[in-house]
Amino acid sequence: MNKRLLTLGATALTTALLLSGAAQAGYDKDQDNAANEGDVVEIAMVDNEFQPKELEIAVGTTVRWENKAGRTFHDVYFPDEDIGSPLRMLPEETWERTFDEAGTYEYICRPHENRGMVGVIHVVEADGAAEDGKEAKEAEGKDK
Template sequence: MHRRAYLAAVGTAASTGLAGCSSALNVLGDDPCTGENCHIGMSRTEFLPEVYEVTVGDTVIWKNTSEADHTVTAYESRIPDGADYFATGDFDDQASAYDAWHDDRGGRLAPRETFEYTFEVPGTYEYYCIPHERAEMVGEIVVTE
């Protein structure tokens, strides 16, 4: 009888310990990009993290970590004066990126693909995913000196 009580106590302790590890893994799983392969990941309708801070001259790498197609498309009116426009598909402006997506999915970032951009002007850059804008898939890059 004491053996069963001992095994039950050990099993409960092990489960509790593993539950802690499991929740830690879930927290880490919320941010699919850490390290050099990418800085910002994507869920079905979110950029992860939504706000990312870098310094002038840093390159940011987005990776489509979901199973849906996405875009990274700057809001032309919400980037600093003097900054170059950026979007997957290398479009010159927001209207071109929007039209290309709606014509034939131009600028598409397929699952596991990456997009990178180097930020040369300090300020706040707001961007979105064209097919998921209505779901509020938006992000922000804050560039400091």
């Protein structure tokens, strides 16, 4: 009797582990496609930096910034366009922006720009996002 219960328990545990692994694999695959048109990509504000600091997305993608700092407020500000989040985004608050035009968008955290809290988003046409972005980055490297 005990051997039968042990076998059933081991089978149940194995099944649960396999199912959780399959769910995680599906989640990772979705994350790989996060920069497709219409998707939402997240940028964390941790310590005094944006993570990731540089991002390439397709036109139509929404970017969500989340303040993951313990006690510090941050903001997201695009100086070239004079738009951004509220100046005091408290921990766990978010702000979103959808990018409808291709281009390079530089942004800062106004309270922490002097500490290097800056970021850039490269928005490319959805047809060849990866290839266009690679060519743009190579061209930028040649200009320097």
